[in-house]
Amino acid sequence: MEEKKLNIEVIENSSFKPELIIPKNVEEKIRYLCNQVHDREWSGTLFYTAEGSFEEKTFKATCLDICVMDIGNTVTTVVTDSPDIVTYRIDHPELLNGTVYEGIVHSHHNMGAFFSQTDVVALKEDGNDRNHALSLVVDNRGKYVARITRKINKETQVHQAVETNTTSYYDTFNSKRVSLEDNIHSTKTNDFVEKEIIIEYFNMEINKATVEDRFEELATRLRNLSTKTTTKKVFDKTNYEGNLYRWYADYKDDDRTYEVPKKESKPVRLKNTDNVIRNLAIQLVTGSVLVGTNNFDMVKWLSKIDTYYATRFKNPKDYEVWMDTIMSYLFIDNAEAQVDDKELKDIDETRYLCEHVYDYIWDIYAEHNIQSKIVDDILDRLLDFCTL
Ligand SMILES: [Zn+2]
8 A cells, every 4th residue: 555654743742751760879960960061061971761651641750870972062963873882781781681772862062952943853863763762961060851752653554535527529620529438427436545754752850869969069179270371272281390491382492402511711890880789680480570579589589489480471472572572671761761871871771681680580589590491491581681
């Protein structure tokens, strides 16, 4: 018999809300995933058992476990029975039971839990591929929505009886009509099956365990911090030394050396410029021309300078620009005013100041055995300035 297939329809059945039970172990996993992957979608297979019936409005599903399958993908469809899922089931024998079914769970992170247009399409496809498709959408705030489908196959047997009366004729010369057959009566039958598929979905009543989120405050704090930082890639390791090294490696030319050669001999420093040199050194290492210099502890500052700078300059480019600016100001634009001294006629002020500031910093640096990539860089720059 002929079959006629009609389009697949998706309709809501609001006669009741089947229950979806999310026990503690599953809820903990969902919370953990939302914390770990908080700004992208994650999706996975949701294992569940089913009981009751739709007709008696007693249907309920209980989640058993989640196997996360994808991160950062907005497409909700998860290929079930993939090798990953089979392996996961083998590793978790309780899921091998034939009465454990697979649904889909995915996160809308901070967008809120609802069925988007994409999710509706996915539910329709999934609902057509299997007897029941269960889809759970979660968000970071703990709001969940879920739907379960049933695939209704509607088959309509059509028996059509068609009665006909047929007349035939032709027109000839002089417009004369010649009748050949008149009122030939017949009865035809037309039998076929009209097949219709309706994906019916039920919005579920979610009943989830309360899970204490011990690190919620911490997670929120981390999130806030990570969104504040514009150059995440630079400071994303816990090892501070490693960070700074990478920070440098990012912007420094490879052929530039980090080792600052100790100069053989120092130029003679004039006594009355000692304070000028000290002030310049302080202004340089603090990056402030307004800094109070009286009680400034250079040793302490140099010991902590890498930490200060790492916090201050999230972007190495900012550091670079700032360094160029302050050095030009201190050692070029303002150089002549700094060495306004009768004893220092006809000298290269920039070179003079750079050499002395270099020595001043180097002495403290070497004497206290301070390790600092920023100080190394500053000394390096001072040497470069000497030869301008
Ligand atoms: Zn979605």
